[in-house]
Amino acid sequence: MASELRVDKIIPTSGVATNGSGGLVQTRFTQFRRNSASTTSTSFVDTSIHCSITPKFATSKIIISINSYYWFQSASESDYCIATIYRDSTNLADGTLGSNATQTSGTASAPAGLQWYAAQNPIASHNIGFSFEFVDQAHNSTSELTYKLYVRCSQAGSQLWYGWPGQVSTMRLQELSA
Numbered sequence: 001m002a003s004e005l006r007v008d009k010i011i012p013t014s015g016v017a018t019n020g021s022g023g024l025v026q027t028r029f030t031q032f033r034r035n036s037a038s039t040t041s042t043s044f045v046d047t048s049i050h051c052s053i054t055p056k057f058a059t060s061k062i063i064i065s066i067n068s069y070y071w072f073q074s075a076s077e078s079d080y081c082i083a084t085i086y087r088d089s090t091n092l093a094d095g096t097l098g099s100n101a102t103q104t105s106g107t108a109s110a111p112a113g114l115q116w117y118a119a120q121n122p123i124a125s126h127n128i129g130f131s132f133e134f135v136d137q138a139h140n141s142t143s144e145l146t147y148k149l150y151v152r153c154s155q156a157g158s159q160l161w162y163g164w165p166g167q168v169s170t171m172r173l174q175e176l177s178a
Helices: none
Strands: 024-033 037-039 045-053 061-072 079-087 115-119 128-136 145-153 160-163 168-176
Touching: 024 045, 037 045, 037 145, 045 061, 045 160, 045 168, 061 079, 061 115, 061 145, 079 128, 079 160, 115 128, 145 160, 145 168
Parallel strands: none
Antiparallel strands: 024 168, 037 160, 045 145, 061 128, 061 160, 061 168, 079 115, 079 145
């Protein structure tokens, strides 16, 4: 006879640590190999790197892990690749997101970014890998959520490349119970 145990949440007898999480609920993973792509924009552009998850709990945390690449057209450029994550149409770097707040310095002409990656002379045209994680603590949903990587140049006049044939970029989403 087969046995089966089903629970919504497992909490240690000592309780959950402050700002801690109960345990891993689910993981979603995608990887992308794309054609060449670039931008000269100082506004965020969608890189097409995305992953979707349907949270089991509105109170859970979603850890978003990104691995990708960038470089600039000219080796002598001195600029930054600014990266952020959008949940559906919401920039998670927006400082008005309560427990997700990261900064408040974004403006319409210079939107807030989660990460700034330098590209300095003489290696700006070299292929540079980056990775970062962000914890979405404010999704408050049990409906499907789509997370997307967006990038932009920090200054006008640069050409930022974020895709090249053969390179693999990844996104992993993990739901942690509250």
